[in-house]
Amino acid sequence: MVKVLGFVVLFISLIHIASGKVHHHKFVVQSSSYTRLCSTKNILTVNGKFPGPTLKAHREDKVIVEVYNNATYNTTIHWHGLKQLRNPWSDGPEYVTQCPIQPGKMYKYTLDLNTEEGTVWWHAHSGWARATVHGAIIIYPKRGSSYPFPKPDAEIPIILGAWWKKSVMEIPENANRTGGDPILSDAYTINGQPGYLYPCSRNGTFKMKVDHGKRYLLRMINAIMDENMFFAISNHKLIVVGKDGFYLKPIETNYIMITPGQTMDILLEANQPPSHYFMSAKAYSSSIGAPFDNSTTTAIVIYSGSYHKPIHPIAPPLPSHNDTQASTEFTKKFRSLASKHHPVSVPTRVDTHLLFTISVNLLNCSSDEHCAGPFGKRFAASVNNITYVHPSIDFLQAYYYKIPGVYEIDFPINPPKKFNYTADDLPEYLLTPSITTSKVLVLEYNSSVELILQGTNVLAGENHPMHLHGYSFYVVGWGFGNFDHKKDPLRYNLIDPPEVSTVGVPKNGWVALRFRADNPGMWLMHCHIERHQNWGMTMVFLVKEGPSPQNQILKPPEDLPKC
Structure with a gap:
């Protein structure tokens, strides 16, 4: 480095x-x-x-x-x-x-x-x-087209971030050295500012000025490294109309839950008595015993005009940090627009069935070190019990130039170890993942894929935001407990499921995804909680090329970086 x-x-x-x-x-x-x-x-x-x-x-x-x-x-x-x-x-x-x-x-x-x-x-x-x-x-929208919802009077990016007093770039190195959790952030931020409630931050708090009767489009991003977030604006309804670059049927709600990596388009009607109102965000942390930044970041919605200014902005109620029911009540409402100009194309016939377990694990420390993880061990994470290992040269160049020995093509399509994935008490031997060389999973070009992402209670269950590069996918089903191959597909939504690129796998639950493998290349899939990705909750798809030049990988650019 x-x-x-x-x-x-x-x-x-x-x-x-x-x-x-x-x-x-x-x-x-x-x-x-x-x-x-x-x-x-x-x-x-x-x-x-x-x-x-x-x-x-x-x-x-x-x-x-x-x-x-x-x-x-x-x-x-x-x-x-x-x-x-x-x-x-x-x-x-x-x-x-x-x-x-x-x-x-x-x-x-x-x-x-x-x-x-x-x-x-x-x-x-x-x-x-x-x-x-x-x-x-x-x-x-492309030129000549319009939004599928009332045109907003203005748009405002709202980016949730985090702030550390110490050097951010040294965090993973220090965590890897101890084998424990990375240090927690000292504050969350809205558009770069911790907000009204943090010391020395009141004057710098982000302020969103609005005119009564106008409509605003909030373009929200959760760029926080490790926490899912609840978000609300006091006394105002939020109307969610898009997610991850795709439109949704409008959802009216008092709050949202947004995972790391997700984006949402939200309409805000400035229809309340002119005053000052907080927009607030705090963590949703579903894992029992896992540390998290338990603070609240704020910005202020300020109505224009003359009125009596409140001593403090009005604060919104937010769900408690472990309120999985509140998270579920919000996320279960997502539906694609599924209209003439924004149709859905869900694969109805599947030829490739995949089941991936996602787990937080532990590794034994060497005899000359004491690790800071639970039981004196080192944190790890896995997909199908395999902890991801970076190669010394990137997968894509190795594939394109046929460089041997960089990766293996035997990533398992089902969990190598079958067990009651969400049981309260799991045997200790499940804590240790396989440590292997880098593996990829090969998909045939244009194959129709159903992927079940199964959360586990190994060490501790948690909501995992899984992001797939190179693709969007349809979330056709979800639930708590273990996926049932016979019963759960009967409840799939194949009419208007949400199309996204990042999905939260519920704590000790599962989601069912469908997509067509029509984009050749090497594509990463990983948890967008950064500590989980660093620990190895990552895998790579190799999607083969199609038969014609129109469905083959473009030639590499001349300035491609060298390893």
């Missing part, structure tokens, strides 16, 4: 296909000094901003991103929620689709916005850099 002070430069070109216009933007990711919670430290930022700048384009546009890295560490950028059709070279996760961009080097990403519409986001995908290197991507 290279530690050189400096900055990363990103040049953005938005090429509008319909109009022929070319828009050039220069972004700079640099080491910037920020003051939060009465302390000052340097963090990686884009153009000196935390969060980074918002990118805007229309559906069917193309985005060219040149990344110049003069940063303190190696870097990559992932375009979360973009499918990158036939172009895994621009997906971004280090050692999967590319080697990291080293300091002093440049790499150009090409993004085709073919199917996505709404809010997605970009973030670093190397170490813990994404804690501060992230920003929104707004994809408007």
